Amino acid sequence: MRYIIAVLLTSTAALAEVPRVVTDIPPVHSLVAAVMEGVGTPGLLLEAGASAHDFQMRPSQAAALAAADLVIWVGPELTPWLEGALEARPEGAAVLGLLGAEGVYLREYGGDDHGAEGEDHAHDAAEEGHDHTHEGIDPHAWLDPENAIRWVDLIATELALLDPENAPVYAANTTRAAAAIRAADDAARAALAGAKDRPFVAFHDAYGYFTGHYGLTLAGTIAEGDAAAPGAAHLSELMEKMAGTGAPCIFPEAQHDPAHVEQIAAATGARIGGALDPEGRMLEPGPALYPALITGLAETLAGCLAE
Numbered sequence: 112m113r114y115i116i117a118v119l120l121t122s123t124a125a126l127a128e129v130p131r132v133v134t135d136i137p138p139v140h141s142l143v144a145a146v147m148e149g150v151g152t153p154g155l156l157l158e159a160g161a162s163a164h165d166f167q168m169r170p171s172q173a174a175a176l177a178a179a180d181l182v183i184w185v186g187p188e189l190t191p192w193l194e195g196a197l198e199a200r201p202e203g204a205a206v207l208g209l210l211g212a213e214g215v216y217l218r219e220y221g222g223d224d225h226g227a228e229g230e231d232h233a234h235d236a237a238e239e240g241h242d243h244t245h246e247g248i249d250p251h252a253w254l255d256p257e258n259a260i261r262w263v264d265l266i267a268t269e270l271a272l273l274d275p276e277n278a279p280v281y282a283a284n285t286t287r288a289a290a291a292i293r294a295a296d297d298a299a300r301a302a303l304a305g306a307k308d309r310p311f312v313a314f315h316d317a318y319g320y321f322t323g324h325y326g327l328t329l330a331g332t333i334a335e336g337d338a339a340a341p342g343a344a345h346l347s348e349l350m351e352k353m354a355g356t357g358a359p360c361i362f363p364e365a366q367h368d369p370a371h372v373e374q375i376a377a378a379t380g381a382r383i384g385g386a387l388d389p390e391g392r393m394l395e396p397g398p399a400l401y402p403a404l405i406t407g408l409a410e411t412l413a414g415c416l417a418e
Contacts, residue, residue: 130273133176135184135193137391138253139209139262141400143183145288146266148398150277154179155396156193168196176200180273183266186210189250207269209262210250216258218319220249254389255320256296256405263288288398295402299409300325305417310356312349312381314364314372317389321408330358333371341371353379360384360415365393384415 129151134140140155147153154175156168168176176182176196186208187194197206209215252258267285271278303325310330322329331349333341341349353361353375361381363369365388376383388394391404 128274128276130180130270131175131178132181132183132270133179134182135190136253137394137396138259138401138404139183139185140396141391141398141404142253142259142263142288143266144396145291145398145401146263146270146281146284148284150274150280153183157390158396167192179204181205181207181269183207183209183269185250185252188248205269205273207265209265210248210252212262212265214261215252216255216261216320217252218249218323220246220316220319249316249319251317251389252320253401254318254405254408255324256292256299257324258320259292259401260289263292291398291402292405295405298406302406302409302413303327303417306413309360309416310353310358311384311412311416312353312358312361312375313387314362314367318387321389325409327412328356330356333361333375346371346375350375350379353381359418360412362387362411362415364388382415382418385411387411 129147132143132147132151132153134143134153134155136157137155140153143153156172156176173196177200179200182197182200182205184190184193184197184206188210200206210217253262263285267281270281274281307326308328310328312331312333313329314332315334316332318327318329321327331352333346333349335341335345352358359382361372361376361379362384363372363386365386369383369386372383375381387408388404389408391400394400394403394407
């Protein structure tokens with residue numbers, strides 16, 4: 112089943128009182144869909160294959176945003192193209208920015224952490240030391256399952272304000288969603304048990320929350336920014352770093368050209384792992400996507416690193 116934005120424009124009378132919700136990326140959509148299960152279906156802006164970093168909305172999607180009772184997004188750090196459309200919504204229209212919400216664990220590009228005050232996140236201090244051109248807060252916060260658990264609670268609270276009649280359903284769904292996330296977290300940790308202390312190279316700098324949570328070591332990235340093509344000097348430096356750290360694996364990324372991955376692997380002898388999919392672009396949207404995203408990343412990494 113495809114979760115498309117048109118769902119918001121064709122609601123039936125039976126669902127007339129259910130909040131019309133729009134989400135930005137598949138992981139956020141998955142969390143919202145889990146909380147709304149049995150009540151309604153959120154819309155998804157970035158359908159299968161679309162990139163959060165480079166996207167242009169269609170007029171129908173802009174209309175859905177304007178008509179939505181609630182928009183739930185990561186924040187402008189990930190999708191700055193969405194900021195203007197949100198500002199054009201009616202005054203007082205509900206928007207939930209997950210990255211800036213209270214109690215969310217944040218980190219800066221380059222490895223600096225900004226844990227929420229009073230919270231204890233058991234993140235191993237993995238030595239990343241990778242090259243990047245990013246600065247400021249890393250927006251890929253959904254790759255820490257603890258953040259996802261916090262987010263489903265925030266989502267349920269916001270939905271209950273708009274739809275108090277279904278508040279008990281949202282609360283029960285939140286409990287189930289958190290349990291599913293913890294189960295996926297446990298499965299991912301078990302899969303990665305043999306992958307610690309083995310540096311790896313990824314396509315771009317999106318994995319800091321994941322590596323920090325599971326105690327992994329990212330030795331470097333091919334792309335220096337989300338849309339930046341790597342230069343020859345950067346690739347040369349990266350290959351030297353791989354030799355110095357003994358990184359055994361390099362991983363392509365879903366829907367990105369693997370040519371540089373193949374070039375570096377040929378030059379260094381590193382194994383090529385499966386394609387990583389940090390935004391869930393290749394997964395079926397819905398409540399099951401987020402747990403599948405976490406376990407899928409873990410299994411893909413372990414498939415090469417644990418050899």
